Amino acid sequence: MTDQGSSFVATRNACKMCTPLGACLAFSGVEGCLPFLHGSQGCSTYIRRYLISHFREPMDIASSNFDEQSAIFGGQNNLSIGLRHVLESYRPKAVGIATTCLSETIGDDVSMFLNEFRNEQAGNADVSIPPLIHASTPSYHGSHFDGYTEAVAAIVDTLAEGGKRQADLVNILPGIVSPADLRHLREIVSDFGLTPVLTPDYSERLDGPPWQQYQRIPDGGTPIDMIRRCGTAAASIQLGDTPTGRTAAGILADKFDVPAMVLPMPIGVRASDQMFAALENISGRPTPKQHADERGRLVDSYIDAHKYIFGKCAIVFGDEDFVVSTVGFLAEIGIQTVLCGSGGQSGTLKASIDQIEMGPSEPPRVIEGVDFEDLTEAADDVHADLMIGHSKGYKLARQLGIPLVRIGLPVHDRFGASRLLHVGYRGTQQLFDRIVNTLLEQRQDISEMGYTYL
């Protein structure tokens, strides 16, 4: 059964964020890049606040700070003044400009504004203009996930150059994952003897050490020089197969003939196997021993714990990528997903879930464009033992009296979101252990005996 959200006109407790948020996140993963929202100030302030609560790191997002004049006459003036100010105060190596609903609606031609800005500043010897990357992200079109995808596409489109093919260079397009995931992906690719261009990579910037001195733009991010080399890579691996619209992998394939491999988010043994197989293919090497060992331990732990979890029922929600892979992973370990949904509406969620090898499990009810009240109402018709998704599901989990295993973004009510590992065999292991322990803890809590062996 597939549904398109609810019968309600209004969205009640949204299960998504707006497009510019995703774009700002992507821009924070480029070295020295300052995210800049072209629109009113409130959007950038709210987005900063939202992301700071998740990452607990500085999150400076500039804004062209529209006022009534700009809303009426267009935002060109604000954009160029704003850019001049950020170049002066932040000295960025790139500026990632995302539009908000407002500037999109008044029809600002940002590409033209940027060209004029470049020309205007060309005569000014004091300022050198870094790359200006423009992502069009009206929020009435898609969700944060689409904004992220569009911004990554814009980064690559603006910066990547062609050239002689480099057999050891591989583009990794990771999707919205945690800093710990990004670090792990880099490690995996390097262990195959390959050089990853991981775009974006906010692992250091959004999970970094304290500072000796205040940094205008925190260290870290994919080096711009590396992104320039994207067009020469042996292949692109895009993790997550739900994006629609233009994607970085698509652009690199079209412009520079870089083969694109679109894989599911590597959560679970089977999904991770696909990523490792792709890397074996590209590198011509077998999976390095330490990773093969991790896979072995993971499967061993599946066996050790299977009785604790078999037949349990889960509700899964969040970004489409995560939902698809989590449902696949749960099917692999014998937990049945009874209901799943995403605030996104790419239209591909149901089809991707249909592809999953369900084993003994029944296919779940899938709701696209869901909000938390739809999910709450749908949860009435099912039995669930746990929920898996981001922290905004807490209200429902509390209402149902079942635990919530937090994954993805946002995690606003637990500590260490940046260090949650989800991907690869190691990430799956951590997630698996958390799920098993959550269920054990619950079992122990409700037992009258309070057994100390479980």
Add this chain to the structure above:
Amino acid sequence: MREAIDILDARRRQVHTKGSQPFQLDCEKHSVAGSVSQRACVFCGSRVVLYPITDALHLVHGPIGCAAYTWDIRGAQSSGSQLHRMSFSTDLREKDVIYGGEKKCEAALIELIGRYRPKAAFVYATCIVGLIGDDLEAVCRRVTAQTGVETIPVHSEGFAGSKKDGYTAACAALDRLVGTSESPPPDGPSINILGDFNIAGETWIIRDYYERMGVNVISTITGDGRVDDIRRAHQAQLNVVQCSGSMKGLARLMKQKYDIPFVHVSYFGLEDVSKALYDVAEQFNDPAMMQRTTQLVRDEISAVMPQLRRYRDALQGKKAAVYTGGAFKAFSLVRSLRTLGVQTVIAGSQTGNPQDYQQLESLCDDGTVLLDDTNPLELAKFIDQTGADLLIGGVKERPIAYKLGVAFCDHNHERKRCLAGYEGMVNFANEVYSSVCSPVWSLSPRKRHAPPVKRSIGPGPLVTADAGLPLNTKAPQCPTAATVPSAGSDSHACGVCQLKAHCSGLAAQETETA
């Protein structure tokens, strides 16, 4: 070594160091384009003010972000309905933007009112609604007529001004409710509590103080607010207004329309909360009430002083930076910090006006840096320059402090801890103490060479009060006996409330009764 951070030319006049030159600080300006202002938008201002009205429906008319980022973000508590904690959005899509969002808004309102049966509904216009030109007044009229539930538009288009304009829009919306109830007024002195938002139950604490003084509280606007109470707010004899910007507008409107006088107060810090209670008692000109107030202040202060003294011993000599939304709170914080032996070296706000900054300047010591509508880079620069040990602000300011190895205290609407009133002052002291005196700072790169300093308040429970908890019974003691020297203040004034009149009045009463 990185180069020093400069102040943008366009912002130079919004920064001032006390004593460096004659006082001059620009403010009430639209934020400079490209500066990473800590301010939000008009919508934010309205949403902050109206959010705690718990039995109303709040529908954000616009694309999803504006509603998603404000979902359950604040610590405003309710003693009943939790409807305000829901995030409702019309989640405008492309076709709504092209063809207009009125129909969607109307349909959303009708179904939501049908489903949730609120006492009233507020519809917030966001940026995009201002552009596509939806006639929200007309939509609300139709919905009110059809459902019988008063539906009120809030003209809070994000770009049309600053957060302060959002306060004005919220006050205009509230003004439509006030005066629409016919229920009989209560006997005896009565007030409305304006501008307290019941963060972590603070309104309950304040309300309890006034009730113990013998004052009826007709409505609390908007902390733990109820539509029906707001409707009869015009019956009160006095409006007690906290917070510089948000509720002054409503108080003024009620003065014009219903001739209700108002007083400005703050509930943060011993001095300010005591003054708030005395000021209200003075307005009613009733010696018995003044007597009760004096007793209350005395009891409360003597209950908290022993703990505050312990915190003060640990914090003495530390330096703080204060950056708040409204300037009024900054005044209270400067004073509260003084009570704890902490000196304010940076003080600023997002929305202060010239009079506010004048007052802030006179309150601060020489060398204090004053900032209007500042940004992360400037804050970092001045924290570095002044050697501040602590930053007080909101979540957006937190990482600036932490990255620099500086303590932080959240004093925004999103906090979950009560900081108002007397028990709130103890919590505040504890908040400051548990950050400033944490051993973790000695490991941060900026402080690596500094050995961890022993500044523990020693064993014994750190009592922290939660809203609604009964206070301990305490021995009566004159508040003037509480020995909190207030640096830089008039030495003849009471060390606690700093009010000469109250202290001498109190002394006179004591002699009479003796």
